[in-house]
Structure formats: structure tokens, C-alpha cells
Amino acid sequence: MGKDDGFLKYNRELPKARDPKQRINDSNEIYTEFPEEKTKIQAARCMDCGVPFCHNGCPLGNLIPDFNDAVYDGEWERAAQILYSTNNFPEFTGRICPAPCESSCVLSINKPAVAIEHIEKAIAEKSFELGLVKAQPPVRRTGKKVAVIGSGPAGLAAAAQLNQAGHLVDVYDKDDKAGGLLRYGIPDFKLEKWTIDRRLAVLEEEGVQFKLGVEVGKDISLRRLHRKYDAVLLAIGSTKPRVLNIPGNDLKGIHFAMDYLTLHNRRVAGEDIPAETDLYARDKHVLVIGGGDTGSDCVGTANRQFAKYVSQLQYRTMPSTVRTPDNPWPETPMTYTSSSSHEEGCERSWGWLTKEFVGDENGHVTGLKVVELEWKNGREYSEKPDSEKILPCDLGLIAIGYERPMHDAFKSSFDIETDQRGNFKLKEWQTNVPGIFSAGDSFRGQSLVVWAISDGREAARAIDIYLMGASDLPSKELSK
Numbered sequence: 315m316g317k318d319d320g321f322l323k324y325n326r327e328l329p330k331a332r333d334p335k336q337r338i339n340d341s342n343e344i345y346t347e348f349p350e351e352k353t354k355i356q357a358a359r360c361m362d363c364g365v366p367f368c369h370n371g372c373p374l375g376n377l378i379p380d381f382n383d384a385v386y387d388g389e390w391e392r393a394a395q396i397l398y399s400t401n402n403f404p405e406f407t408g409r410i411c412p413a414p415c416e417s418s419c420v421l422s423i424n425k426p427a428v429a430i431e432h433i434e435k436a437i438a439e440k441s442f443e444l445g446l447v448k449a450q451p452p453v454r455r456t457g458k459k460v461a462v463i464g465s466g467p468a469g470l471a472a473a474a475q476l477n478q479a480g481h482l483v484d485v486y487d488k489d490d491k492a493g494g495l496l497r498y499g500i501p502d503f504k505l506e507k508w509t510i511d512r513r514l515a516v517l518e519e520e521g522v523q524f525k526l527g528v529e530v531g532k533d534i535s536l537r538r539l540h541r542k543y544d545a546v547l548l549a550i551g552s553t554k555p556r557v558l559n560i561p562g563n564d565l566k567g568i569h570f571a572m573d574y575l576t577l578h579n580r581r582v583a584g585e586d587i588p589a590e591t592d593l594y595a596r597d598k599h600v601l602v603i604g605g606g607d608t609g610s611d612c613v614g615t616a617n618r619q620f621a622k623y624v625s626q627l628q629y630r631t632m633p634s635t636v637r638t639p640d641n642p643w644p645e646t647p648m649t650y651t652s653s654s655s656h657e658e659g660c661e662r663s664w665g666w667l668t669k670e671f672v673g674d675e676n677g678h679v680t681g682l683k684v685v686e687l688e689w690k691n692g693r694e695y696s697e698k699p700d701s702e703k704i705l706p707c708d709l710g711l712i713a714i715g716y717e718r719p720m721h722d723a724f725k726s727s728f729d730i731e732t733d734q735r736g737n738f739k740l741k742e743w744q745t746n747v748p749g750i751f752s753a754g755d756s757f758r759g760q761s762l763v764v765w766a767i768s769d770g771r772e773a774a775r776a777i778d779i780y781l782m783g784a785s786d787l788p789s790k791e792l793s794k
């Protein structure tokens with residue numbers, strides 16, 4: 315095997331996914347083991363190009379060619395040092411990141427990209443296996459205290475960094491367990507929850523304290539925390555669901571996707587939640603409305619709940635048919651490409667507009683009236699004459715995005731400025747209230763885990779500077 319010409323010799327190969335028919339019978343991650351030797355070969359495909367665009371493609375600025383080189387040489391400790399220098403939680407991103415780094419890989423110009431996401435997961439898992447990930451409490455404490463509100467990836471990354479800088483960090487979360495959407499949004503078949511518990515144990519041993527089941531704004535006011543701590547970080551996510559404003563949306567059997575996914579994740583975690591509720595898919599015709607990550611996670615979950623039939627509706631058409639240069643809509647890959655959930659069984663329809671939910675005499679949904687759209691260009695459409703039809707639906711799951719963070723309860727404490735969308739407005743990670751910062755979806759809008767980790771790291775550095783006047787914490791912005 316020769317590294318220099320690895321990209322010419324070897325093809326991209328990834329761990330195989332288990333058979334869809336078999337894997338829907340459990341909630342475990344879908345990928346099988348991949349031998350170490352094969353991972354080294356995948357690392358050998360990295361061209362170590364002069365200007366590695368993958369660095370910029372990754373929101374964390376991961377030093378990808380460097381860790382590929384170390385993996386190829388079998389130097390796992392070196393690989394781990396390089397990876398952890400920019401990413402606190404590669405065990406999460408290595409599993410569920412849509413890998414913008416791979417889209418930026420120079421090799422992908424005319425060959426399949428280097429399997430960066432898989433290599434990242436391999437390094438993360440090898441680091442735990444070799445005992446390289448262990449608690450490293452800070453050598454000295456600064457005497458400053460920071461409250462992090464929200465224990466999703468943004469809050470956890472910030473807590474890890476702030477603790478390393480020597481500050482005492484308390485992480486508050488309204489949920490009974492930490493992890494945010496990693497735990498209660500994303501299903502186990504994408505991310506098994508022991509990965510979160512394993513990480514939390516390290517953070518706790520390093521000195522981060524978790525105050526769970528505490529809703530800030532209800533159980534304790536933000537003003538009180540502001541007084542009690544030297545700085546506060548709002549990492550509360552952006553989970554106010556967008557409402558599908560059509561007649562009949564209040565019929566029984568129509569639910570927000572997150573209510574459905576959270577309940578299922580709790581059930582898989584062993585909580586005593588009866589399966590035979592209105593929010594269970596067994597023998598039902600499940601109709602998922604919306605086509606992003608949340609929508610496809612509903613599809614995979616419904617198949618694991620023995621749904622009779624799963625279909626998914628999006629009002630946009632396939633981009634190849636109508637996309638024009640003036641199309642302003644985001645063309646996220648998930649909207650059009652298939653996810654692993656779609657392989658498990660789902661009828662997908664594009665270019666239909668939802669008109670009205672229809673129900674039976676008991677007020678339960680039975681169908682969704684839709685009409686086909688004809689797109690003139692990327693912006694304008696008209697309804698196709700005589701195309702109206704009713705799609706069967708016993709369980710309707712609304713997955714059409716999220717409006718903004720749930721910050722109404724903070725209003726009695728402070729008038730924190732928000733942008734037009736309702737996300738926190740920041741200047742160098744700080745809100746208009748001195749000492750109150752934000753990171754992750756709550757300022758960015760619903761985004762990605764990799765961005766949340768990146769924001770958490772950058773906000774931690776800003777807080778460190780606010781508290782100490784300077785900071786040794788790393789910053790992607792500085793290393794550019």
C-alpha cells in the first residue's frame with residue numbers, strides 16, 4: 315500500500331449497513347463493523363493536497379489530512395490528538411454529520427470523496443478503546459462560575475471548553491437527562507445513547523456539574539442565574555415547531571414530529587411508555603409532512619413501530635426538474651436524496667401542496683387533501699387543474715421545521731434582543747445583556763450538530779475573554 319498514490323489505487327469503501335428488513339426490528343445503529351486495516355486504506359485515499367478545502371468545509375476546521383496521515387500510519391494516539399484539538403465530540407459527528415468536509419474534498423471533483431466521516435468515527439472509537447479519552451480536570455481553577463443553559467452539543471462543547479479553562483461550570487437542562495436533541499430528537503438507529511452517557515461521565519469526572527430537570531425561566535429565573543454566576547450561556551436550541559396552518563390541523567392523530575420522536579426515544583431508553591397510544595404507528599398509514607432530517611427520522615421510526623404504510627410529502631419538486639438559477643430555496647441534500655430510513659420503506663411524493671386534513675365522525679384524521687403543483691420557475695407555482703386527491707392518513711407527523719428558540723419565559727428577567735426570525739442576536743457571542751451569551755441553534759436557527767459544537771467552542775472562548783481579559787482556548791477563527 316502506498317500512501318502517495320492511494321487515491322489512484324483504492325476505491326471508497328464504507329461500513330455496510332445492515333439489511334433494511336432485518337434492522338427495522340431493532341433500534342440499534344444500522345452500520346456493521348469495519349476492519350481497522352480497511353480504515354487505514356480509506357485514509358490512504360487522502361491526497362494530502364496542497365490546499366485542503368476539507369478544512370474549510372468542516373465548520374470545526376478539523377485538520378483532516380493530518381489525521382488521515384496518522385491513521386494510515388496506524389498512529390491512533392497521534393490521530394486522536396489531532397482530531398480532539400478541534401472537535402470535542404467526534405463520536406457524535408463521526409456518526410451523524412452530513413459531512414460537509416466530504417463535499418469539499420478535492421478528490422471528489424472526479425472520484426468519490428475520502429471517507430472522512432467514517433475515519434473520524436474510527437478514531438473516536440479507537441481513542442475510547444485504547445483508554446486515550448480520560449478525564450483531564452484543569453490544573454487550576456479561576457474562581458469564576460459559569461451557568462450553561464442547555465445540554466445539547468452546543469452547551470456540552472462550551473461546558474467542556476470552559477471547564478478546561480478552569481471555570482466552574484454548571485449545566486442546567488429542563489430534561490431529566492443531558493444531551494438535547496442528540497438524546498431526545500435523533501433516534502438510536504443513527505446515534506445510540508450510550509455514546510452520550512460515556513461522554514457525560516468524562517465531563518462529570520472533569521468537574522462539570524449537571525443540574526437536570528430544571529427549566530430556567532420557570533423553576534429558576536434567568537435573572538437569578540445572572541446574579542449567581544459570572545457569566546451565563548444560553549444554548550437552548552431552536553425547537554418551537556412550525557405549524558402547518560391548514561384546516562383540520564387540530565384533528566386527533568396529527569402531531570408534531572418532535573413529540574413523536576421524543577416519546578419513541580424515551581421508550582427505546584427503557585421508559586415505561588405504552589405502545590398503544592395515539593402516537594404509535596402500528597398498523598397505521600403514517601404520513602410524514604416535510605423532508606429534512608426530522609422527516610426522515612420519523613420515517614425510520616414509523617417503520618420500527620410496524621406501520622402499515624409510510625409515505626412522505628414535500629411541496630417542493632425535485633430540483634433536477636425545475637431548479638433555476640433564481641431559485642432562492644435551500645437545496646439541502648436531505649430534502650432530495652434518500653436517507654437510510656427511506657431504504658427501509660417509504661413512498662415519497664414531491665411537488666404536492668397540502669390543502670386540508672379530513673377526519674371521521676370521532677374527530678380523528680383519515681386523510682390529507684393535496685393538490686399537485688406546477689412550478690413555473692424556482693419561485694412561482696400554480697395548482698395543476700383536477701389534480702386534487704386525498705392521501706390516506708391515520709397518523710400525520712408535521713416535520714416542516716422549527717421557528718425559533720423557546721425563550722418566552724426569559725422575558726420577565728431580561729429583554730434579550732432577537733433577530734427577525736426570533737433567534738438570539740449576538741455580538742461576539744454575547745447578547746445585548748452583558749454577561750449573557752448564546753451558542754448553537756438558539757442563535758443560528760435549527761442547524762447541525764457540527765455547527766453546535768463549533769459555536770459552543772467559540773462562545774466558550776468569548777466567555778473566557780469576558781471573564782479573564784484573554785484566553786488560551788483555541789478558536790477556529792484564529793487558526794484561519
Ligand code: FAD
Binds near residue numbers: 464486495552575
Ligand atoms: P439542542 O440539541 O436543541 O439542545 C438544547 C437543550 O436546551 C435541550 O436539552 C433543552 O432541553 C434545553 N433547554 C431549552 N430550554 C431550556 C430552559 N428554559 N431551561 C433549561 N434547559 C432548556 N444534525 C446533524 O448534524 N445530523 C443529524 O443527523 C441530525 N438529525 C436531527 C434529527 C432531528 C429529529 C432533529 C430535530 C435535529 C437533527 N439535527 C441533526 C440537528 C441537531 O440535532 C441540532 O442542530 C443540534 O442538536 C443543536 O444543538 P444545540 O445544543 O444548539 O441545541
